[in-house]
Amino acid sequence: xxxxSENYSQWYNELxxxxxxAEQADVRGCMVIKxxxxxxxEKIQRILDDKFKETGVQNAxxxxxxxxxxxxxxxxxxxxxAKECAVVTHYxxxxxxxxxxxxxxxxxxxxxxxxIRPTSETIIWNTYRNWIKSYRDLPILCNQWxxxxxxxxxxxxxxxxxxxLWQEGHTAHATREEAxxxxxxxxxxxADVVENYMAVPVIQGVKSETERxxxxxxTYTIEALMQDGKALQSGTSHFLGQNFGKAFDVQFVDKNxxxxxxxxxxxxxxxxxxxxxxxxxxxxxxxxxxxKLAPIQVVIVPIxxxxxxxxxxxxxxxxxxxxxxxxxxxxxxxxxxxxxPGWKFAEYELxxxxxxxxxxxxxxxxxxxxxARRDTLTKENMSLDGIDxxxxxxxxxxxxxxxxKARAFRDGMITKVDSYDDFKRVxxxxxxxxxxxxxxxxxxxxxxKEETKAxxxxxxxxxxxxxxxxxxxxxxSKRRVLFARSY
Amino acid sequence: xxxxSENYSQWYNELxxxxxxAEQADVRGCMVIKxxxxxxxEKIQRILDDKFKETGVQNAxxxxxxxxxxxxxxxxxxxxxAKECAVVTHYxxxxxxxxxxxxxxxxxxxxxxxxIRPTSETIIWNTYRNWIKSYRDLPILCNQWxxxxxxxxxxxxxxxxxxxLWQEGHTAHATREEAxxxxxxxxxxxADVVENYMAVPVIQGVKSETERxxxxxxTYTIEALMQDGKALQSGTSHFLGQNFGKAFDVQFVDKNxxxxxxxxxxxxxxxxxxxxxxxxxxxxxxxxxxxKLAPIQVVIVPIxxxxxxxxxxxxxxxxxxxxxxxxxxxxxxxxxxxxxPGWKFAEYELxxxxxxxxxxxxxxxxxxxxxARRDTLTKENMSLDGIDxxxxxxxxxxxxxxxxKARAFRDGMITKVDSYDDFKRVxxxxxxxxxxxxxxxxxxxxxxKEETKAxxxxxxxxxxxxxxxxxxxxxxSKRRVLFARSY
Numbered sequence: 001x002x003x004x005s006e007n008y009s010q011w012y013n014e015l016x017x018x019x020x021x022a023e024q025a026d027v028r029g030c031m032v033i034k035x036x037x038x039x040x041x042e043k044i045q046r047i048l049d050d051k052f053k054e055t056g057v058q059n060a061x062x063x064x065x066x067x068x069x070x071x072x073x074x075x076x077x078x079x080x081x082a083k084e085c086a087v088v089t090h091y092x093x094x095x096x097x098x099x100x101x102x103x104x105x106x107x108x109x110x111x112x113x114x115x116i117r118p119t120s121e122t123i124i125w126n127t128y129r130n131w132i133k134s135y136r137d138l139p140i141l142c143n144q145w146x147x148x149x150x151x152x153x154x155x156x157x158x159x160x161x162x163x164x165l166w167q168e169g170h171t172a173h174a175t176r177e178e179a180x181x182x183x184x185x186x187x188x189x190x191a192d193v194v195e196n197y198m199a200v201p202v203i204q205g206v207k208s209e210t211e212r213x214x215x216x217x218x219t220y221t222i223e224a225l226m227q228d229g230k231a232l233q234s235g236t237s238h239f240l241g242q243n244f245g246k247a248f249d250v251q252f253v254d255k256n257x258x259x260x261x262x263x264x265x266x267x268x269x270x271x272x273x274x275x276x277x278x279x280x281x282x283x284x285x286x287x288x289x290x291x292k293l294a295p296i297q298v299v300i301v302p303i304x305x306x307x308x309x310x311x312x313x314x315x316x317x318x319x320x321x322x323x324x325x326x327x328x329x330x331x332x333x334x335x336x337x338x339x340x341p342g343w344k345f346a347e348y349e350l351x352x353x354x355x356x357x358x359x360x361x362x363x364x365x366x367x368x369x370x371x372a373r374r375d376t377l378t379k380e381n382m383s384l385d386g387i388d389x390x391x392x393x394x395x396x397x398x399x400x401x402x403x404x405k406a407r408a409f410r411d412g413m414i415t416k417v418d419s420y421d422d423f424k425r426v427x428x429x430x431x432x433x434x435x436x437x438x439x440x441x442x443x444x445x446x447x448x449k450e451e452t453k454a455x456x457x458x459x460x461x462x463x464x465x466x467x468x469x470x471x472x473x474x475x476x477s478k479r480r481v482l483f484a485r486s487y
Numbered sequence: 488x489x490x491x492s493e494n495y496s497q498w499y500n501e502l503x504x505x506x507x508x509a510e511q512a513d514v515r516g517c518m519v520i521k522x523x524x525x526x527x528x529e530k531i532q533r534i535l536d537d538k539f540k541e542t543g544v545q546n547a548x549x550x551x552x553x554x555x556x557x558x559x560x561x562x563x564x565x566x567x568x569a570k571e572c573a574v575v576t577h578y579x580x581x582x583x584x585x586x587x588x589x590x591x592x593x594x595x596x597x598x599x600x601x602x603i604r605p606t607s608e609t610i611i612w613n614t615y616r617n618w619i620k621s622y623r624d625l626p627i628l629c630n631q632w633x634x635x636x637x638x639x640x641x642x643x644x645x646x647x648x649x650x651x652l653w654q655e656g657h658t659a660h661a662t663r664e665e666a667x668x669x670x671x672x673x674x675x676x677x678a679d680v681v682e683n684y685m686a687v688p689v690i691q692g693v694k695s696e697t698e699r700x701x702x703x704x705x706t707y708t709i710e711a712l713m714q715d716g717k718a719l720q721s722g723t724s725h726f727l728g729q730n731f732g733k734a735f736d737v738q739f740v741d742k743n744x745x746x747x748x749x750x751x752x753x754x755x756x757x758x759x760x761x762x763x764x765x766x767x768x769x770x771x772x773x774x775x776x777x778x779k780l781a782p783i784q785v786v787i788v789p790i791x792x793x794x795x796x797x798x799x800x801x802x803x804x805x806x807x808x809x810x811x812x813x814x815x816x817x818x819x820x821x822x823x824x825x826x827x828p829g830w831k832f833a834e835y836e837l838x839x840x841x842x843x844x845x846x847x848x849x850x851x852x853x854x855x856x857x858x859a860r861r862d863t864l865t866k867e868n869m870s871l872d873g874i875d876x877x878x879x880x881x882x883x884x885x886x887x888x889x890x891x892k893a894r895a896f897r898d899g900m901i902t903k904v905d906s907y908d909d910f911k912r913v914x915x916x917x918x919x920x921x922x923x924x925x926x927x928x929x930x931x932x933x934x935x936k937e938e939t940k941a942x943x944x945x946x947x948x949x950x951x952x953x954x955x956x957x958x959x960x961x962x963x964s965k966r967r968v969l970f971a972r973s974y
Contacts (some may be wrong), residue, residue, distance in 0.1 A: 025614065027601065032614055035545035035629060042546060051690075059520035059529060063514045064603075064650050066575070068580070072588035087577040087591050088550070088603070091638040093570050095554070104574050104600055111589055115515065116551075116603075118573070127512065127519050135824075140524060147551055147634065151578040163551050190629055195605045338623075435873035 003284045008228040011298075012216020012279060016157045019287045019350055029155040029162030032100045036351065037274060039295035041165070045274060046146065048167065049195050051189050052143055062124050070122040074247040077121065080214025084151035086116040108345065113330070114147040114285060119205045121215065121240070121266055124170045125248040132262055134253045135174045139182070148270075155276060158275035159232075159487050166270035172262040174254060176241070179263035180218075183239040185475035186267040189219040190235035198273065199290040199403035200224050201278045201410050201481065202234060203433070205458030210442050213266075217241040223482070225410045226279040230253075231457050231484035234276050237267035275487070280406050281375070287352025288375050290402055291395040298324060298391060299346045299353045300333045303360035310335060313359055320357070323388040330396070348439040354398050355391060358407045375402050416480065420471040427454055437477030439470035448472060454483045495715040498552040501643045506774045507836055508761065515643040516649030519634065523838065524761060526782035532632065532758060534684050538676050539630055544656060547629045549611050552601035557609040559732040564608065567701025571638035573603040575648075585689045598733070603636040607728070607752055608702065608727070609875040611657045613734040619749055621740045626669070635757075641859060645762035646719075648972055654758035659743060659749040666750035667705075672728040675705040677722035685760065686777040686799045686890035687711050688897050689721060690920070690969060692945030697929045700753075704728040710944045710969070712897045713766040716918020718944050718971035721763050724754035761880070762974070767893050768862070774839025777863050777889055778882040785811060786840045786876060787820045788831045790847035797822060800846055807844070807856075808873040816882070836861060841885050844876060847926055862889050872913045907958040910970070920971045924955035924964030931960050941970045 001470050017023050019038030024030075033041065037371060049059070071078050092108030095101075117123065119126045124142070146165045169186060175180040189202060194200050200220035212219040216238035224234045235460060244250070245261035281288035290296060291297050300320065302313040314414050317333050324331045332353075334344055341358065348356055358370040369387065372379040375398050382390055413432025417423045426434050438444060439455065449455050459481050468477040488505060508524030511517075520528065536546070552575060558565050572866045579595030582588075596672055600658040605608065611629070618624060632654045641647050656673060660666040674691060681687050682963035699706040702726035711721045730747035731737070741747050768775035778784050787807065789800040804820050811818045817842075821831055828845065835843055845857040856874065859866040862885050869877055900919025904910045913921050925931060925943065936942050946968050 022920040023617075025550045025610070027552050027554060030550040030552065035547045038547050040547065058526065060525045061520040061523045061652060062518040063512045063519070064636070065514050065517065067514060068589060068591075072582070083580050083589075084578065085580055086575045086601070087580065088573045089573040089576045089591070091571065093558070093574065093602070095565075100556060102565060102570075103578070104555075114573070115580070123512070123514070130510075149551070165548060190806060377880055444673070456791070 001284065001286070004227065011284070012275075015282060015286060016278060020288075021278065021354065022099045022157045024157070025032055029127050029152055031161050031163075033165075033271070033288060036295065040277070040289070040293050041271060041274060042466075043195070043293045043295070044198070045167075047193055048189070048269070049145075050242060052167075052169065052194060053433075054146050055141075055185060055398065057141045057143050057171075058299060059144060061144050061146070064117055064121055064146070065211055066112045066117050066120070071115060071204060073122060074215050074243055076243070077215035077247075084153075085118050086151060087147050088114040088116065092435050104415065117146075118148055118150045119266075120144070120146075120168055120246055121264075122248070125244040125264070126170050128262065129248050132172060132252050135255055138172055138174045138252065139178065141169070141182075142168055142170040142171070156275075158278070159269055160272075164271045168266060168268045171265045172245075173265075174252065174260075174263070176263050179241075179250060179265050180239050183218065183237045183265040183267065186265070187222065187235070190267075190269055191222050192238070194222060194224070194234055194273070194276070197290065197292045197404065198277050198280075199292075199336055199399060199402065199406060200234070200276050201407040203458065203460050204480065205460040207236075207458055208442075208445060208456045208481070210445050211456060213238045215240060215243050217243070221458050223433075223484075224276050225281065225413055225432060225484070226276075226487070227409070228279075229485075231433065232272075232276050232279070233457070233486065233487040234273060235267075235269040235473045238265060240264035240266060251374060255332060258276055262330045262382065268330070281402050282352065285346075285377070286350030289352035289354060290401060291354045291399045292366040294352065294354050295330065296332045296351075296353050297329050297395060297471065298331045298355045298357060299344075299348045300331065300359065301341050301348075303335075303341050303363075307337070309361050310337070312361065313364065316364055318382070320387060327388050327392050329388075329391060343362065345372075347379075355394060373398055388455070418468065420470060423454075423471055424452055427485060431485065433457065433482050435480040436471050436483055437466075437468035437479075438481045439473050439475035439477055441475075444470060444473050444475075448483070454485050454487075457482045457484050457486065488771065488773070491714060496769070499762075500644065500941065502773060503765060506839065508765065509662065510642070516639055518644050518650075519650045520652075520758065523782065525651075527764070527776070527780050528758060530780045530782070531680070531685070534679055535676070535756065536632075538680060539654075539656065542672060544628045544630050544658075545634045546631060548633070549607050549614060550670065553604050553607070553610045553931075555600045555602055557604060557613060559608060561730055562703050564702035564734075570576040571640075572605055573636050573638060575601040575603065579729075604633075605637045605668050605755075606755070607631070607655055608731055608751075609735070612731040612737060612751070615659050615745050615749065616737045617737050619659060619737050621782070622742055624651060624739065625659055625661045625749065627659040628656070628669075629658070631656055633919060643762075645758055647759075651758045653755050654755060655755040659732075659737065660752075661739065661747075661750070665751050666728075666752050667726050668950075669753040669885070670707060670724045670754065672703065673752070674722070674724040675710065675754055677711050677724070677754075681709060681711070681760070681763070682723055682890065684777065684779045685764050685767075686779075686893065687721070687763050687885060688890065690893040690945065690947050690951070692947040694723075694945055695929075695932060695943045695968070697932050698943060700725045702727060702730050704730070708945050710920075710971070711763050711767065712919060712971070713745075713974070714764075714896070716900060716972075718920065719759075719763050719795045720768070720944070720973065721760060722754075722756040725752060727751035727753060729862055733833045750813055767813060768889050770838065772833075772864070775776065776839035776841060777839045778886045781841050782817065782840065783819045783838075783840050784816050784882060784901075785818045785836045785842045785844060786831075786844065788835075789820075789822055789843045790828055790845055790850075791894030794824070796831065796848050797824070800851065803851055804812060804846060807871070807874060811878060814875050814879050815877075816877060832859075836864075842881060849919055860885055862892075881911065897965050905955065910941075910958055911939055914939055914972060918972065920969050922967040923958050923970055924953075924966075925968045926957035926960050926962035926964055928962075931957060931962075935959060935970070939972075941972050942973050944973065956957065
């Protein structure tokens, strides 16, 4: 595998495929998520879903296809979005005249074209119109897990694909305050899951006007930092005001018997999180997975020469496996006789299994086992007495250690600058996040982006007021904002 | 609501909407699955998914869009399928000249049209070609939960919609025997879940050649019977032979170092199961849900006049709720003061909540509660002592009772006939399943279908050999087969 230092981008592409996470499909820009990768995604899904439900959210399902005219109803939304879309124009195929294949039946042309959802605000708010008549019908807190499609020109597995999987939450509220609170609440759920389960540290904040979701009054974001010093937007939550309520005429009678438009939020994370997970922790030997998301947490490899030795080891291992499983640990005993231990070690390093136990006849005689941890690549011998509790503690430690390591790296990659020269130098020589004064105008933001490829990732929550001068224009700046080059 | 006896079809349509299960979307033939309906679907999903995994199946994800040319590769498949499909021809919209909306950008026409998957055999076997080189790579046991689309002309919520949700399992094997065993194994999983969780009795069997999945050598099916005497195909599992292996050139080196084509199965159930669930148990008052799938199993309604009484009742109910939850029961205490008890009773009957507790001041004084069961609409007073265990037992009893009731109905609707006159009379006067001799030819099957609208649902597993005469042609028949009119 290409080392990270040589070509980070190529390392990533190779790792995703070699570790059996995903591969390019024979459909432009689309991916196949392989079972090993999907098992991790399922764990992320389950954790998020449980946390959504704890806040009162319910799942539902809305149509894949959106009538073209819906997209035009919210003016900003269609301007900022929805242009690179898959368009359905026909609804039937027929056998060709030579009877060798199928062609599109020209007689089966749709009156109005349908768009494969790039996001579902329009179709959902069109539906909410019939659900919302009174403040008693509010709030509505719906989420859906589904596929979406945006016709991306340059794609990369998990990070940017034409089709991807995600969840999109869409809530409707009687008041502005409640909607704003919901948008922030869901960002906190994202930050919780990404930090405490994926072990990926994030900076929470609010987007600049330019970087907002098309149709939002405010977009909140969590921003992670990859090992190459580039930022990765990992989840967003939008306060949409009454824009969609007005565009789709969703009015309700409020407590004072007055008609008002419903207030909206939407929020989503996608299979892009898989990219963040892989890039944050992994190394030149392969994946490094946080124990809380690893499909297999512990692998046991027998070391033996003769099959009789394997039989003796297997018997003892059965007991260890039972004890680990009783603690809720996922264990695999790899007694495949076709592969050498060295091959297995490399394979499980590649797959990111957090803990590897190796057991030979001598270990058994000593009542011990060799324990290797994937994150540090260190090994130690441990007594088999109380091995189950020790492994529980070790998995906890690995979860903490990889998070702390990623956070220390990220913290070391936040640089304060005041001049544009320093800004450009830091971006080129060091990378990472740069905290710099900004005059607050989209024009300055655009020039900086054009000249440096860096964008405002967010204004981090809790950023103090700090009078300064914009590094480019010299105009007054009220606070620093967080810049970075990004995925 | 329209009673079943007046118009069964209308009763169903009204019930699905009134009970908040689903509604028509503003996209032709598509549905919105509402939170209450989706919560039931999620439970079905979770149960099926766990059982799939117990058999070694792993989840994965394959692309939504399929290149048109893939569909032509398996000749029978494209003949029997895939004509009424949504076709993507363009990948970009643009703002119209008047700046009032969007139009399809004619410059963004795809070289090859893409089809929204009606089922995924083609794209998956195209992928498997790269995964399978040796018998050591087999079996592959993948499943995906996803949306699919078939452009249906006449749609009904859950039963037949253009877009629907399903799971599709696709397995690859080294031997014919192993693939056939897998196809039958998955049918057994379906029958288990549909009977023991959905409480819907099914007949398992094999389809006639005419009714087989396009491209299959054998299609196994589970057939349920609705209250109007029509059959509903509720799940199918296909033994595909080497048809897709050959069409997509999936060859592997077997144990004897010979090249062979991989053997295939595919199997699926869909949101159609929701239709089976609703139609099997529900009555003129609304839904009847099996306790194992009910999002809320027990609802508690306080009976009071003054708010002080409600406070006293609430205090006591909190303890009951805690005891029920400790037993794993999902409970809702409806203390909404805006609605009368009568309104609540009707509402929870409509929603099919299996058990309703009503508690007033007098009940508290007597240390008792009124317990109503949804399935029988009967009420009894129970002492609050040990109420948690009593409710557990009651929920079990309801689960069994509704299954037995449905099975008794179904068993009473299986009629043996030998003459075509009797066959037609039973279909018209009684409905249900009809076991009749058949000469085994597609021609006879087609004539019967044309003349009576009845189709062969299956040859039930374990059907004994029985020499007879085809009721239509008088030609020899080797065994009876199961006919019915169906959804």
